[in-house]
Amino acid sequence: MEKQxxxxxxxxSIGTQALDVVRSHGLSVYALAANHHIDLLEKxxxxxxxxxxxxxxxxxxxELKRRLFDLPVEILCGMEGLCEIAGDPHAxxxxxxxxxxxxxxxxxxxxxxxxDIALANKETLVAGGSLVMKRAAQxxxxxxxxxxxxxxxxQCLQGNQRSQLHKIILTASxxxxxxxxxxxxxxxxAADALRHPNWDMGNKITIDxxxxxxKGLEFIEAKWLFDLEPEQxxxxxxxxxxxxxxxxxxxxxxxxxxxxxxxxxxxQYALLYPERLPCPTKPLSLTDYRxxxxxxxxxxxxxxxxxxxxxxxxxxxxxxxxNGANEVAVAAFLEGQIGFLDIGTLAEQxxxxxxxxxxxxxxxxxxxxxxxxxxxxxxxxxxxx
Ligand code: MG
Numbered sequence: 001m002e003k004q005x006x007x008x009x010x011x012x013s014i015g016t017q018a019l020d021v022v023r024s025h026g027l028s029v030y031a032l033a034a035n036h037h038i039d040l041l042e043k044x045x046x047x048x049x050x051x052x053x054x055x056x057x058x059x060x061x062x063e064l065k066r067r068l069f070d071l072p073v074e075i076l077c078g079m080e081g082l083c084e085i086a087g088d089p090h091a092x093x094x095x096x097x098x099x100x101x102x103x104x105x106x107x108x109x110x111x112x113x114x115x116d117i118a119l120a121n122k123e124t125l126v127a128g129g130s131l132v133m134k135r136a137a138q139x140x141x142x143x144x145x146x147x148x149x150x151x152x153x154x155q156c157l158q159g160n161q162r163s164q165l166h167k168i169i170l171t172a173s174x175x176x177x178x179x180x181x182x183x184x185x186x187x188x189x190a191a192d193a194l195r196h197p198n199w200d201m202g203n204k205i206t207i208d209x210x211x212x213x214x215k216g217l218e219f220i221e222a223k224w225l226f227d228l229e230p231e232q233x234x235x236x237x238x239x240x241x242x243x244x245x246x247x248x249x250x251x252x253x254x255x256x257x258x259x260x261x262x263x264x265x266x267x268q269y270a271l272l273y274p275e276r277l278p279c280p281t282k283p284l285s286l287t288d289y290r291x292x293x294x295x296x297x298x299x300x301x302x303x304x305x306x307x308x309x310x311x312x313x314x315x316x317x318x319x320x321x322x323n324g325a326n327e328v329a330v331a332a333f334l335e336g337q338i339g340f341l342d343i344g345t346l347a348e349q350x351x352x353x354x355x356x357x358x359x360x361x362x363x364x365x366x367x368x369x370x371x372x373x374x375x376x377x378x379x380x381x382x383x384x385x
Pocket of ligand 1: 147148149218
């Protein structure tokens with residue numbers, strides 16, 4: 001069973017860990033795509049010999065081509081190249097680990113081509129969840145969650161009947177600012193937010209973890225992946241990130257999935273499902289932890305989470321609007337243009353001020369996304385915060 005794997009976002013945190021899994025099992029890489037890290041993409045191409053690669057940033061294309069002239073690899077670029085790889089039926093599974101809304105079109109392209117997806121791009125489901133899940137069902141395409149929480153829920157559901165699921169318990173680490181007040185959060189800087197206690201991740205998701213928007217995105221992601229009502233999702237802050245999430249059935253039995261906080265476990269499960277082969281990580285020692293703690297999330301201090309929950313209740317394009325606003329706000333925070341709490345304010349204002357409509361097409365999603373981004377850019381430019 002030689003699975004051919006294509007990876008979008010191969011030089012990012014999830015992509016490089018996926019390649020650790022690929023390396024440890026001698027799997028085949030069919031195609032790789034990266035945003036702009038040509039040094040690492042070149043190195044990966046020389047090690048894994050993909051048939052096709054793509055560099056999203058078209059400005060890097062000539063240099064990449066020059067460097068790899070000696071290899072028989074087809075080199076593509078831009079969104080067109082990304083979708084070309086996403087929809088290439090030579091792959092048995094596509095790992096989509098690009099960051100942000102940019103992952104939506106490749107996801108839809110893979111679904112239309114009938115390729116199963118290991119999905120690490122949560123913005124895809126947040127912005128276009130109804131579209132993605134409906135199309136995947138029509139095409140008989142399987143979507144395997146890569147996010148540790150959703151992988152945990154998926155694992156807990158194995159061997160049980162989905163119809164007997166009562167609710168899920170989505171765990172949250174609480175991020176680096178857990179327990180802080182809004183007054184304290186007002187002055188935090190990007191460097192403070194980029195220090196996450198448990199997980200080693202890219203910049204965007206690390207900021208999302210600090211604002212708890214990441215948990216909000218995951219709340220919406222869980223709704224779509226497991227066809228849940230918002231009332232069936234309970235968020236519990238669990239600082240140690242040992243219990244990756246849990247499922248409660250109708251008989252009130254609760255099944256949880258545990259492990260060290262290492263993304264290689266959920267990545268490998270998604271890529272090799274239903275196999276459980278040795279994973280290149282550490283074993284869990286519960287006695288090393290001694291104590292596991294559980295608390296309610298603070299929705300007033302971390303308003304992003306509250307906004308996300310209300311956006312999915314509004315439905316239609318509301319989560320897409322929130323996501324687009326958040327992406328622009330996070331980028332502005334990383335550049336020092338706005339404060340930490342402004343991220344939540346901008347996401348909330350975007351959801352309040354931009355009218356949500358029902359999603360009928362990809363264009364509906366893109367229009368809502370553009371509107372949200374423009375709204376946030378203009379609000380920041382006016383200094384209206
Ligand atoms: Mg997660």
